[in-house]
Amino acid sequence: MTVKFNFPRRSLLACAAVAALLPGLAAAKCADIPGKGEINIVGSSMPSVQHLAKEMESCSKGTLKVTIKITPEARVETERAFGSDGKSAFDAAVISGGVYSNLASRGQLQSLTDLVAKYKVKYKIEDNMLVKSGNDVLAIAYQQNAQNLYYRKDLFDKHGIKVPTTYAEMLQAAAVIKAKEPSIEFPIAQTFSKGFDISTEFVNIYVGLGGKLFKPGTAQPAFNDEIGVRTIELMKSMVPFMTPNYLASNSDDVMNQFMQGKAAMGVLWASRAARMDDPAASKIVGKMEFAAAPAAMVGGKSATHLWWDGVAMPKNLANDRDLVFQVLMDALDEETTKAGNDSTIWIRSIYKPTRFGTGVILSMKAGAPIWPTEPYVGLATGELGKLVPEAMGGTMTPKQALDAAAVAYTRAATEKGFIK
Amino acid sequence: MKTKSFLQFVGPSVAMMLLLLAAPLLLTFYLSVRNCAMEMEMVKIEESTPFGKKETLTQRAKLDAAGKAIQSCSFVGLDYYRKVLGLDAEAAQPGGPPEAAGTIAKGDKADNEFLGALRFTMIYTFVTLPFVLGIGFLLALGVNGVSQNLKGAFISASLLPFIITPVVAALSIKWLFRDDGLVPYLLSQVGVQVFWMAQAWSARLLIILYGIWHVVPFAFIVLYAGLQSVPQDALEAATIDGASRWQKLRYVTLPHLMPLIVFITLIHLMDAYRVFEPVMVLTQGAFTTSVQYLTYHILLQESNPYKASAAAVLTLIGIVVLLIPLLVKTYREQKRGV
Numbered sequence: 001m002t003v004k005f006n007f008p009r010r011s012l013l014a015c016a017a018v019a020a021l022l023p024g025l026a027a028a029k030c031a032d033i034p035g036k037g038e039i040n041i042v043g044s045s046m047p048s049v050q051h052l053a054k055e056m057e058s059c060s061k062g063t064l065k066v067t068i069k070i071t072p073e074a075r076v077e078t079e080r081a082f083g084s085d086g087k088s089a090f091d092a093a094v095i096s097g098g099v100y101s102n103l104a105s106r107g108q109l110q111s112l113t114d115l116v117a118k119y120k121v122k123y124k125i126e127d128n129m130l131v132k133s134g135n136d137v138l139a140i141a142y143q144q145n146a147q148n149l150y151y152r153k154d155l156f157d158k159h160g161i162k163v164p165t166t167y168a169e170m171l172q173a174a175a176v177i178k179a180k181e182p183s184i185e186f187p188i189a190q191t192f193s194k195g196f197d198i199s200t201e202f203v204n205i206y207v208g209l210g211g212k213l214f215k216p217g218t219a220q221p222a223f224n225d226e227i228g229v230r231t232i233e234l235m236k237s238m239v240p241f242m243t244p245n246y247l248a249s250n251s252d253d254v255m256n257q258f259m260q261g262k263a264a265m266g267v268l269w270a271s272r273a274a275r276m277d278d279p280a281a282s283k284i285v286g287k288m289e290f291a292a293a294p295a296a297m298v299g300g301k302s303a304t305h306l307w308w309d310g311v312a313m314p315k316n317l318a319n320d321r322d323l324v325f326q327v328l329m330d331a332l333d334e335e336t337t338k339a340g341n342d343s344t345i346w347i348r349s350i351y352k353p354t355r356f357g358t359g360v361i362l363s364m365k366a367g368a369p370i371w372p373t374e375p376y377v378g379l380a381t382g383e384l385g386k387l388v389p390e391a392m393g394g395t396m397t398p399k400q401a402l403d404a405a406a407v408a409y410t411r412a413a414t415e416k417g418f419i420k
Numbered sequence: 421m422k423t424k425s426f427l428q429f430v431g432p433s434v435a436m437m438l439l440l441l442a443a444p445l446l447l448t449f450y451l452s453v454r455n456c457a458m459e460m461e462m463v464k465i466e467e468s469t470p471f472g473k474k475e476t477l478t479q480r481a482k483l484d485a486a487g488k489a490i491q492s493c494s495f496v497g498l499d500y501y502r503k504v505l506g507l508d509a510e511a512a513q514p515g516g517p518p519e520a521a522g523t524i525a526k527g528d529k530a531d532n533e534f535l536g537a538l539r540f541t542m543i544y545t546f547v548t549l550p551f552v553l554g555i556g557f558l559l560a561l562g563v564n565g566v567s568q569n570l571k572g573a574f575i576s577a578s579l580l581p582f583i584i585t586p587v588v589a590a591l592s593i594k595w596l597f598r599d600d601g602l603v604p605y606l607l608s609q610v611g612v613q614v615f616w617m618a619q620a621w622s623a624r625l626l627i628i629l630y631g632i633w634h635v636v637p638f639a640f641i642v643l644y645a646g647l648q649s650v651p652q653d654a655l656e657a658a659t660i661d662g663a664s665r666w667q668k669l670r671y672v673t674l675p676h677l678m679p680l681i682v683f684i685t686l687i688h689l690m691d692a693y694r695v696f697e698p699v700m701v702l703t704q705g706a707f708t709t710s711v712q713y714l715t716y717h718i719l720l721q722e723s724n725p726y727k728a729s730a731a732a733v734l735t736l737i738g739i740v741v742l743l744i745p746l747l748v749k750t751y752r753e754q755k756r757g758v
Contacts (some may be wrong), residue, residue: 076720097469106458107483132468141470194706195721217462217477243599247706248617253598260600308470315487347470370471374478382721386533389706411503412722417457418479 035323036063043094044074048344055331087318105375111136123329141310148359151265153289174241188241189263193250199385208296208303219418224402232398273356290359292366301367383408452729456493500730506532537709545692548631556639582637590701620707
């Protein structure tokens, strides 16, 4: 038995017409960017970058191809490409403030000032998105992040605990929870893992105590002073309220401790907040609230730092800079922000703050400074990240650990030319 | 074989080795005796960010006419080698304790980072080896004795740990042992509470356990293949002579497998020396650093390819020293025609 399929010719033509239009519809995003060639961008695996990647790659049409490489080694790949003697392997990169400081200090970022002036109106580039060094725009920022306080509002209300505004208050709150909530043995969860995490905690609290990492006007270390010792002592006083595995606790582990209801408070990246309400993984949906990171001392500023992420282009760019800039700005326009509103804390004014962003905004209001922009900060945090755990574990006194870090940092900074 | 034919066969792999091994090694050695630094100058600059404007006193590289940072490179001899080994006395700054130079003090004894990493790498290598051989051999014997229709399933299951990507394998071990992981939960049911990442002995044990679990399948499959070729007539003769199972194992099977055991030892020594993923994933270097992890850390964290090259060359010297006895023994056996 044969089946005759009678498809009217008109319908066929209509389908063909729609099919032909479809790629055009998909590329309507970058419809007015004339250009051809290949544009390569690199970025980390943050949710916002994944969202931007979809937008950037939808600009691929006909002769223009846009690819974004998402990798956890984005910092290394960016610094290598932008610093190479030949042309850069990437036409642009999504970078954090810290990476920006390194690249800007080495003169490896190209000025975008003229391009901003040319396309400011078309892409509605806002003033506070511009990252400038002197008068040169060297990057366009799109998101902000900070480590802020996470706390279990339900438990705090249950035991009549006020939201802590200082670390001393946070320790008191932890003592109450530990005594009165038998299921929570370690009320505080914080990223103390050796390396980047613990060094960031040290810098947050050290600066919160009024410390200055370097001697003014130089790259000489000053973090091995009495304030540094007090910083480590404050961090040690948190240990009885944290899991004994704290030296291996990174952001994933802390997030896990919160989501499993095993910890009731701690300072963690705002970018992780949305996962607290993920019903697939979290047992505490709707119970976690966010506030400014506590101050390290009474009357002090919020003991955290503000970070931004944005896009930048290298000086050794091989491609057409106008084209690359347009593709980047198209991906960072208001439409993208609206579509990905909940994926991060956007800088654009059109962003509607969700409850997950309150911690950052409150920390900013409580005076949190921006992460230090000196290009030698990374060297200092590298050594602190290695040696602060020794002081925490008791194999060195805080003063010994800080002195050793100062010596190692001085050596590294001299090798790099920051200290003559 | 004629020399020309020999060269034609061997030529391509020698060329690949020169290009992919010898040349990079020479380059690494060249980098290890140099240092390049940018010429930095103090500048007062107004920095604008999304959080406001700030006038900062910071350092910027001096740029040439083309806008590129000016780099000055120089030969530094064995300086970086001394620094990596903690032998540089002048690194102590005035005001800092002299014993703090390049060291991590453990109580009263100064413990250089590289030597600490080397020590742990050696412990890992030599502790995992006997377990890998022993458990691999027992597994091979066991699977060899299983009925034919089940052999396939047993072999596939036994090979699994070796097939999994090391990072994924290390992550799964971490999740088993971290807070509220399956193992601490089960142990707490019998009243034992261990925080696996909280002290040196347990962190090291975890990495060693991972190493054994990950490499046993390799020993298993090699020894299992060897068991298939054990001379049956020698075994039958031993049975007729009244040898027990243990005696057959000791006098017939094991001597037959000895070349394979040496092979596994050689491969495992080289692999274990390069241990990296479990150190990176399980502990991020807390309590346990390996030489490979240290080189990676210097390269990425300190962004110092010259110092990392020195660490890499020292790592290489370590493995050469480790392999010399085994290579000499193998060479002698080859010459004797065994």
